[in-house]
Amino acid sequence: MLGNFVYANPTKLYFGDEAQKNLAEALMPFGRKVLLIYGGGSIRRNGVYDDVMAALRATDKEVVELSGVMPNPTVEKLEEGIKVARDNDADFILAVGGGSTIDYAKAVAVSAWYEGNAWERFWIRQEDPAPGERIIPVGAVLTMAGTGSEMNGGSVITNPDTKMKIGKVFGEEVMPRFAVLNPRYTFSLPRRQMVAGIFDCMSHIMEQYFSGDDDCTSDYLAEGLMRSVIASSRVAVKDPENYEARSNLMWSSTWALNTLIGKGKPQDWMVHMIGQAIGAHTDATHGMTLSGISVAYYRHMMKYGVKRFARFAKIVWGIPANGKSDEQMASEGIDALGAWIREIGADSDISSLGVTPDMLDAIADSTIVLTGGYKTPDHAEIVEILRESL
Amino acid sequence: MLGNFVYANPTKLYFGDEAQKNLAEALMPFGRKVLLIYGGGSIRRNGVYDDVMAALRATDKEVVELSGVMPNPTVEKLEEGIKVARDNDADFILAVGGGSTIDYAKAVAVSAWYEGNAWERFWIRQEDPAPGERIIPVGAVLTMAGTGSEMNGGSVITNPDTKMKIGKVFGEEVMPRFAVLNPRYTFSLPRRQMVAGIFDCMSHIMEQYFSGDDDCTSDYLAEGLMRSVIASSRVAVKDPENYEARSNLMWSSTWALNTLIGKGKPQDWMVHMIGQAIGAHTDATHGMTLSGISVAYYRHMMKYGVKRFARFAKIVWGIPANGKSDEQMASEGIDALGAWIREIGADSDISSLGVTPDMLDAIADSTIVLTGGYKTPDHAEIVEILRESL
Numbered sequence: 001m002l003g004n005f006v007y008a009n010p011t012k013l014y015f016g017d018e019a020q021k022n023l024a025e026a027l028m029p030f031g032r033k034v035l036l037i038y039g040g041g042s043i044r045r046n047g048v049y050d051d052v053m054a055a056l057r058a059t060d061k062e063v064v065e066l067s068g069v070m071p072n073p074t075v076e077k078l079e080e081g082i083k084v085a086r087d088n089d090a091d092f093i094l095a096v097g098g099g100s101t102i103d104y105a106k107a108v109a110v111s112a113w114y115e116g117n118a119w120e121r122f123w124i125r126q127e128d129p130a131p132g133e134r135i136i137p138v139g140a141v142l143t144m145a146g147t148g149s150e151m152n153g154g155s156v157i158t159n160p161d162t163k164m165k166i167g168k169v170f171g172e173e174v175m176p177r178f179a180v181l182n183p184r185y186t187f188s189l190p191r192r193q194m195v196a197g198i199f200d201c202m203s204h205i206m207e208q209y210f211s212g213d214d215d216c217t218s219d220y221l222a223e224g225l226m227r228s229v230i231a232s233s234r235v236a237v238k239d240p241e242n243y244e245a246r247s248n249l250m251w252s253s254t255w256a257l258n259t260l261i262g263k264g265k266p267q268d269w270m271v272h273m274i275g276q277a278i279g280a281h282t283d284a285t286h287g288m289t290l291s292g293i294s295v296a297y298y299r300h301m302m303k304y305g306v307k308r309f310a311r312f313a314k315i316v317w318g319i320p321a322n323g324k325s326d327e328q329m330a331s332e333g334i335d336a337l338g339a340w341i342r343e344i345g346a347d348s349d350i351s352s353l354g355v356t357p358d359m360l361d362a363i364a365d366s367t368i369v370l371t372g373g374y375k376t377p378d379h380a381e382i383v384e385i386l387r388e389s390l
Numbered sequence: 391m392l393g394n395f396v397y398a399n400p401t402k403l404y405f406g407d408e409a410q411k412n413l414a415e416a417l418m419p420f421g422r423k424v425l426l427i428y429g430g431g432s433i434r435r436n437g438v439y440d441d442v443m444a445a446l447r448a449t450d451k452e453v454v455e456l457s458g459v460m461p462n463p464t465v466e467k468l469e470e471g472i473k474v475a476r477d478n479d480a481d482f483i484l485a486v487g488g489g490s491t492i493d494y495a496k497a498v499a500v501s502a503w504y505e506g507n508a509w510e511r512f513w514i515r516q517e518d519p520a521p522g523e524r525i526i527p528v529g530a531v532l533t534m535a536g537t538g539s540e541m542n543g544g545s546v547i548t549n550p551d552t553k554m555k556i557g558k559v560f561g562e563e564v565m566p567r568f569a570v571l572n573p574r575y576t577f578s579l580p581r582r583q584m585v586a587g588i589f590d591c592m593s594h595i596m597e598q599y600f601s602g603d604d605d606c607t608s609d610y611l612a613e614g615l616m617r618s619v620i621a622s623s624r625v626a627v628k629d630p631e632n633y634e635a636r637s638n639l640m641w642s643s644t645w646a647l648n649t650l651i652g653k654g655k656p657q658d659w660m661v662h663m664i665g666q667a668i669g670a671h672t673d674a675t676h677g678m679t680l681s682g683i684s685v686a687y688y689r690h691m692m693k694y695g696v697k698r699f700a701r702f703a704k705i706v707w708g709i710p711a712n713g714k715s716d717e718q719m720a721s722e723g724i725d726a727l728g729a730w731i732r733e734i735g736a737d738s739d740i741s742s743l744g745v746t747p748d749m750l751d752a753i754a755d756s757t758i759v760l761t762g763g764y765k766t767p768d769h770a771e772i773v774e775i776l777r778e779s780l
Contacts, residue, residue, distance in 0.1 A: 004406025016394025
């Protein structure tokens with residue numbers, strides 16, 4: 001823990017198969033006009049909508065609904081949300097869904113009362129809200145585990161015209177005030193979405209883990225989380241209604257990206273940057289853009305952080321060292337990661353996501369390059385990683 | 391994660407060797423009259439007092455000092471604090487010290503405006519404050535890692551007359567609003583105090599880990615923390631001014647007991663219950679009462695949770711399974727724990743703490759018996775564990 005940092009995470013989490021029973025109490029302190037945001041309407045079929053409406057009625061809220069939030073929420077959709085929030089003078093936003101819906105709710109919350117162009121200010125210029133600026137408080141009811149959006153200040157918005165998919169991490173004033181985490185709410189999710197969420201979670205941990213050379217508690221916590229995700233994923237892909245496994249996956253996803261395991265250390269995040277660029281060009285499922293490139297990416301990075309990759313093999317995958325070199329161990333660890341991607345049924349290439357050889361240059365152009373990893377890839381290397389992932 | 395639970399932890403943590411630079415900002419939102427609480431005055435010698443006073447002056451606070459908080463804060467001292475807080479109508483309590491000082495500050499905070507007997511209500515009857523009851527907000531500047539008091543609602547108070555040392559866990563409204571965690575503030579601590587803090591932290595993790603049979607993310611996080619504590623302890627006992635090691639120990643202690651790693655699972659806590667009874671009879675250092683009995687305690691419990699103890703050996707201590715039975719692995723794990731206790735210089739018996747054979751019965755009588763572990767020990771078994779620890 002060599003860095004100086006602040007940890008603050010005020011989100012109150014209600015967890016368990018009866019978590020929704022706390023929703024009315026959680027809503028109580030906030031104003032009467034609630035903007036209810038959700039996605040394609042699956043919550044109307046699986047009973048989650050009814051649970052939420054019961055809590056809203058019990059607390060006598062005035063509800064405005066805004067649905068149709070897409071997997072990669074667009075600037076255009078954001079503009080719609082801003083208008084609805086302002087026209088109705090929403091006191092509170094309740095997001096019901098997965099990461100896209102909660103990300104979107106946070107984007108609306110922070111943008112609704114900003115007078116200028118929100119996309120330009122928050123996503124392009126990467127600005128924070130000014131102190132005292134009006135931000136609408138957000139709450140979340142989670143229906144898909146993976147992004148961790150339920151306990152962080154992150155938001156990702158896509159501009160399909162410019163093919164930019166940009167993430168922004170706001171401060172604690174934008175984090176959800178509460179989140180209802182009922183693992184059963186994730187049972188009706190299609191298997192492919194569940195698997196994408198599992199890999200997204202694993203990738204969040206690896207992005208924070210594969211960086212830094214010091215001895216740091218955060219990396220030990222990351223190893224614990226990865227071991228739990230791997231163990232539970234193996235149960236969940238065989239038995240998606242296994243409550244124990246799905247509950248561990250939900251809890252692990254929340255802690256994989258609520259800032260804890262990145263404290264006091266540098267972080268990489270280039271798999272996400274490349275994955276987001278793929279998403280902007282293809283509209284592919286986020287988690288699958290990450291699984292599609294991770295093996296190629298880490299093979300490129302391995303030699304610059306070989307001790308960490310060897311530790312990954314030993315601790316996370318339980319590969320016995322038996323006198324092997326760090327290089328050998330590191331390589332076996334990445335093999336194990338690749339085998340696990342196939343085992344759980346995540347995509348292990350990007351051709352299946354619609355990426356073709358002629359797109360690689362443009363995807364690399366859309367990739368935001370960060371410098372926190374073991375080695376910062378240049379344009380040519382990103383193209384190479386993409387090519388190896390086809 | 392089979393249980394239903396709520397996680398809420400609003401404490402804002404400022405961490406690092408420049409953490410104190412945030413103290414003035416952290417104090418800003420609170421009222422002007424600050425009750426400054428500390429222990430025996432070591433903070434006046436190591437510069438911490440000066441740093442704190444500078445922040446208090448910078449924010450124009452009116453300061454009342456209350457010092458002399460002892461390692462096991464007494465009911466009598468609590469009464470003194472209540473009087474000082476009321477007489478001065480304190481708006482805020484700033485605790486500067488280790489777990490005893492912060493525990494004590496929380497006890498004063500919650501009791502100051504209660505009209506009846508605080509010891510009876512909160513510690514004997516284990517009541518919570520009623521909603522809306524006046525609780526003075528607390529902040530903390532940590533000078534010793536171990537108890538985790540800086541990020542939880544816990545408080546332990548001792549009644550020397552009745553030989554009762556009782557812990558109470560209050561809700562989030564009693565948790566420190568912020569804590570300043572500067573690892574350098576722990577450098578001047580005597581080695582014995584450092585080691586006691588290390589074992590206290592390890593014990594907190596084990597109390598939560600050795601319970602439950604399901605697959606639970608919390609246990610994987612606990613394993614990560616234990617591995618980090620063990621690694622850093624080995625550096626710190628050789629080189630107490632190793633910043634990296636001391637910072638990991640500080641961060642691990644905070645996360646060992648801020649409720650995270652106990653979520654969704656049963657917990658044991660009998661080592662602490664017996665240790666606290668020893669403390670009430672001897673005034674011994676808390677961490678050493680735990681190290682003194684842990685090996686005997688876990689040898690008694692091992693057969694009731696043998697799979698978990700075998701996992702402890704393999705994952706936490708890295709002992710190769712090599713076809714050994716769970717019983718054999720479990721036993722080797724406890725051997726490793728015992729060897730580590732000696733290696734870091736923690737006490738491995740209770741005779742050195744002043745416990746004599748004639749006291750065992752009375753200590754067992756003072757022990758509060760909890761039922762969350764693999765097996766609930768009865769009076770005879772507690773006496774037996776104590777005898778084996780002499």
